[in-house]
Amino acid sequence: MRLINHHPGRTSAVLLGLLPFLLIMLVYSLASQQRLADNPNDKLLPGLEQMTAAVDRMAFKEDRRSGDFLMWQDTRASLQRLAMGTGIAALLALTVGILNGVLPMVRAGLAPLVSALSMVPPLAILPILFIVFGLGELSKVMLIVIGTAPIMMRDVAQRVRELPGEQLIKIQTLGASSWQVIIRMVLPQVLPRLIDAIRLSLGSAWLFLIAAEAIASTEGLGYRIFLVRRYLAMDVILPYVIWITILAIVIDQCLRLANRRLFPWYNAGAH
Amino acid sequence: MSFITVNNLWKEYGSQVVLENLSLNVAQGEFCTLVGASGCGKSTFLKMLLGQETPSRGELLLEGQPFPAEPDRNRGIVFQRYSVFPHLTVRQNVLMGLELEQKPWLGKLFGSARAEALERVDAMLAAVGLSASADKWPHELSGGMQQRLAIAQSLIMRPRVLLLDEPFGALDPGIRGDMHDLLLKLWQETGTTIFMVTHDLREGFYLGTRLLVFDKIRHDPHDPQAFGATITYDLPIGRSDQALLDDINQSVNATARSQAA
16 A cells, blocks of 8 residues: 555654654653763763752742742743734734725725835844834834734735625625725625634744843843753743743644634635 | 617727627616626626616716715625625624614614514515525525525615526526525516626526527637627516527527637
8 A cells, every 4th residue: 555545643743743742752751861860960961850940949939039939930921021012913804904995095095105114124123123112012012013014904805705706796796885884794704714814823923022132121031931941941941941942832722722613614625 | 759769879898898889778667687708798798787887978867866986885795605694693694784874873773673673674585485484694604595585685685676697697507596586576576677797598487577698799810809798688478488598598599609719
């Protein structure tokens, strides 16, 4: 039988999926043991023991200086920025995307600008944001907005234009005004697609968040990672990276489930 | 004055002539079927009736007034596919038109106004045989049921003209027969003027009061697009004898072949 016709069963698919994770963990722990055997104070490849100790210190013990639980404080600060940035970007994308997609006059005026904006490398204008909005929360949120909104705007406009032309004619024959076309036909059909667009842009949202926190901040997951880098504190950095990854996966899955629940027609292949 | 008047109508795209010198009078309540080879302007003519296209030359009048240049609620349409809204259930799809009419800003009805409108919706669903599927999503319906829904959605607005663009083209032959019966019943009940484009000459002969055959009279083998199509037969139905059907069939097929060549 050809290789392309070999399909894994349910259990073997799960096992095959787990295998690379286990391999990486195995290789890491072997290397870590090796280095720790040579030098018990090695910082580069901390063992499980050092990492749990670090997590315990960061997450479950009050900081000696500030009296805060640092990891939770960092998580809250970062998630707040991420939520605000993506939320504002999504609202902007929805508004501009729908107007661009539905109204030819607006599209003629706005689409070239949106295309040009989406080509600007957001990190290149980070200094401008710091200068204009200061070093506070606003500049970090704005970086996420500027980094993710233009691409989502284009995505939403594209999804709007992909709606069958027949539908657009049909709703006009039912007497719909332009406004009614937007709120009864376009908006409800674009919402699940917007959630998909948010899921896709969350990756870059995290990137911009951590970049902004690394440069100017006093709390946040990205801030902490870049702060402890000075002490080569891999025992803190690695758990933080894993924690960020877990957060990203959980957010993504929540959005996916919300999409399924809220828009049953969308996921049944009805679009 | 006739209900719909077509006067020396031409439609051209650049040097390509689609329709030439079309003249026609249609009375209110007629059921016209439009047949002809692909590319003979049946759908273009339907689009002009709908307001999606405008004539290049000539007149197209509804009760003496030029047709509005964009689709409106006086002219309902059923396409071959995609004419129902996938994000609304069957009932909501039919309710849509009534909601748009009564609520310009929200586009949605609530409370007793909604209940009242739903009574009309349910009566319409019963008329097209969709009562049992009222709360399903369109993707859960078969192709024939989706077309019933599209027809119900249009007819609840009581359009003055109902346009059907190959509405049964994607359906199984058995289902088509049922749809023909349904359409004839609804047409008799509502008295709407109907234009229906079909590929199926027999369908055109069987349904309706009037058969319009779109065909090219002149062919230029070196420049197939130099001449447009016009109405070559305009027959009151009832005169549907076999020899005539064969005759039209032969002529339409010849055009189709010369275009494909």
